[in-house]
Amino acid sequence: MATIRDVAKLADVSVSTVSRVLNQTGYVNEETKKKVNRAIQQLNYKPSQIARGMVSGKTNTLGLIVPDIRNLFFPELARAIEDFAQKMGYSVIICNSDNDRAKEDAYFQLLQEKHIDGVILASEVSQSHIQTLQERGIAFLVIDAIVHSPPVLSVHTDHIHGAYLAAAHLIDQGYRKIGHLRGPFTSSTANDRFEGYCLALRKAGIAYDSNLVQIGDYQIKSGHEAMAKLLVMREPPEAVFAANDLMALGAMEAVAEHGLKIPDDVAIVGFDGLPFAAIATPKLTTVQQPIYEIGTIAAQMLIESIREPQKEKLSVVLQPSLVIRDSSVRKGGK
Amino acid sequence: MATIRDVAKLADVSVSTVSRVLNQTGYVNEETKKKVNRAIQQLNYKPSQIARGMVSGKTNTLGLIVPDIRNLFFPELARAIEDFAQKMGYSVIICNSDNDRAKEDAYFQLLQEKHIDGVILASEVSQSHIQTLQERGIAFLVIDAIVHSPPVLSVHTDHIHGAYLAAAHLIDQGYRKIGHLRGPFTSSTANDRFEGYCLALRKAGIAYDSNLVQIGDYQIKSGHEAMAKLLVMREPPEAVFAANDLMALGAMEAVAEHGLKIPDDVAIVGFDGLPFAAIATPKLTTVQQPIYEIGTIAAQMLIESIREPQKEKLSVVLQPSLVIRDSSVRKGGK
């Protein structure tokens, strides 16, 4: 690999001059500039980002920590982040944490050793890792997570409002006995979505019935099981709001197994707006999260914060929207 | 950030000694080692991978070029690669090429500037990029692609055999008039799958009928359109082998729109074995690619090749398997 010194020699100038041409700083004569560029071309010279990083302390690299890139929410998010980052001259290293403390620790070690400029945390966040980042002065941003310490960059969806829209839609369709398949108590999004569900009921004057709320873990199987429990009740709900699309899908399977029809016997609404919701049978009504937008904004805010560290740490909330499809609308009306 | 000099000063030894402790090279007295480790702990010192890269020319970083991480095949692949890489001390930078030449060029520029140790190409590969990598001495491996130049590391699925399994299965079910929704001519996997389809027909003594073969682009919509064309024929096929699961899904939609039932009126088989195939309605019979395994083997081979560049460049072929579900099996038999 050619170095800046090779270029300097070939162009018969000093390394300083080459550096100036490269970075467009200081004064360089037009003729000289051409000479240098010719040499660069000729040697197919590419400045080493490692050496640059050595001097500047910057690597133009971001870390993205997700639980598992295979979870359908994350490829879309990763794509958005990568798109924006690439446009701004950053590359993205992906880290699958599995929400596992040991793995996270290993990644944090790595990100520090590699002098990553910033991190997007789309996984669960532990207080101690946040602290590490703050102490080390590494820029970071959390997605959909609650952080108790001082102001921190964050982006989230308004899960409460989204869940409210979902439940209100079912109420609007005439249902009164509405079940909810909620996510784990440890998940703030699950708690928010549950809250939105309660809010809609309260607003409609419907009494909360804890028997209608089942707990799952955001996976298909748990949705299946939770729904099965509801279906064996003496008076099962006629409509169910699942806390995410995966659980909604599991619920749909359970309903089919019980020989019931969606939406005629049971209406179902999901949450997330993953692509498969549109192609499920029947097509799933769901609360659409603006995933790509979340990713873009996250990347944008993070990069801004890297470039102007003293700037105020903002928190952005995005609104989801209800996408009404077949799974929640009876053909002949209620 | 503490440097090796800070550690040396605190431990009252030379940087050489600290370096020796860090890398476990040369002689270091037990006592001294302890003293140094204590200093490292105390300062929370992490050796800079940038500085190390500066000296060694290695970055312990891999590039993964995919068309689009949102294509369901790739998250699984990426996860496998990342898992193995992480275990071996490498990080992975993802690049979405969109099979776009300009974007690929930009990434290649980047990977060179960042001194990436190796690249996995799961996107289309241009001859000139291969050449660049070879000239620069950057290790690389291609997945599911044909490379015409000298031996190159590669992993692929036996698409011909997989497609053969799919078509043979339909023949086995008693179908004789079997359609095929193929992928683009520019895709070697599409050509292979088409070949496997032809092979099965030939073996069963069924004449090839070009009217039964429609072309798509591996997306849902094209599967839908291609299937629609087949359904309006005077004598539409009773069974269709779609070149991937996405097109199979589109085909299923088209069948439903025509008021026909799967598998009673039309049997369908897909290819890839993506998660949603198992949860589609009806559940889709498909040729399962060992995606995670492909990724693991790819990462393993690439890292080996980085560490021993002179080693022979191997080509590994993995066998897919047919997963028979509801979309291709008539309840009462044919």
Next chain:
DNA sequence: CTGGTGCATGGTAACGGTACCATATTTATA
């Protein structure tokens, strides 16, 4: 007693850039 060998440690030149200072030379300004 001399010299080789194993152990332990230190000093310092790279690696490939950038930043900063020094030194012309030309041009504009008082």
Next chain:
DNA sequence: TATAAATATGGTACCGTTACCATGCACCAG
């Protein structure tokens, strides 16, 4: 015409490591 300002270029320390060489000491064999 003297002097400042703008233009153009070169020299080199430094970023944080590692690799390599040098040095010193203890021990043992000849």
